[in-house]
Amino acid sequence: MMEKRSVKEEIISxxxxxxxxxxxxxxxxxFAGALIRGHAKLEDCRFLYQEIFTKNLEELQRLLKEEKIxxxxxxxxxxxxxxxxxxILKPLPSESSCREILYPFTNEELNIGEVIRYRPLGCPITHFAKIIDENHGLITVHIVGPCHRLDKDFEFKEIGICLVSGFEGIIEGRLPSxxxxxxxIPHHCMxxxxxxxxxVQxxxxxxxxxxxxxxxxxxPIKLGR
Structure with missing residues (x-):
């Protein structure tokens, strides 16, 4: 009769x-020993997040959850x-919000560093954002304020409706493929x-x-409401 393998042996395999x-x-x-002691994270192994190791990653997550690690x-x-x-999609390190990639329906010239006011197509909330990149008509922005942020010293360009084509940030939760x-849920979503x-990446x-x-x-999943 084969002896049951230890948790460390299961992790190593x-x-x-x-x-x-x-x-x-x-x-x-x-590395397996460090995982068990809580001194390392699965994210420290870059290979685990390649597609060929998807099953391995799922098994390691299961083992570590069972051990309450x-x-x-x-x-x-x-x-x-x-x-x-x-x-939840959180900001990249040292950034104020996750990145939002927009296609603006405007002919107005937009420049990096400018603050814009817009409403995403399909969203009832007006956004304020700072342009951090521009590429072939698409602009990448950081959200800087909600719709009530209006005062005499706050300068912005009004550009109307924009199509949100993408988001970039850090995943907090289940890692997809x-x-x-x-x-x-974008962390900054009001x-x-x-x-x-x-x-896509x-x-x-x-x-x-x-x-x-x-x-x-x-x-929808209702939580006893």
């Missing part, structure tokens, strides 16, 4: 086994409509409304999501 040292530990068995994922729901989301359609889109927890839609075609 699910790691890529390259002993590359990129995680900060010389060998995968050392990482907490069970909490259910994330939109405040406005009670739809369930896969994750490239090409997957996901439901998420209505905390669930958006949907497709993961994924590097660790950093994601670029395109094909944005404010309509989520699934029945």
């Amino acid at each position: 699910s790691l890529p086994g390259f002993n590359c040292g990129i995680c900060g530990y010389a060998r995968c068995d050392e 990482i907490p069970e994922e909490k259910v994330i729901t939109g405040l406005l409509d009670d739809y369930e989301a896969d994750f 490239v090409g997957e359609t996901v439901r998420f 209505m905390q409304k669930v958006h949907s889109g497709v993961i 994924l590097e660790g927890e950093r994601a670029l999501i395109e094909g944005i839609d404010l309509k989520v075609w699934a029945p």
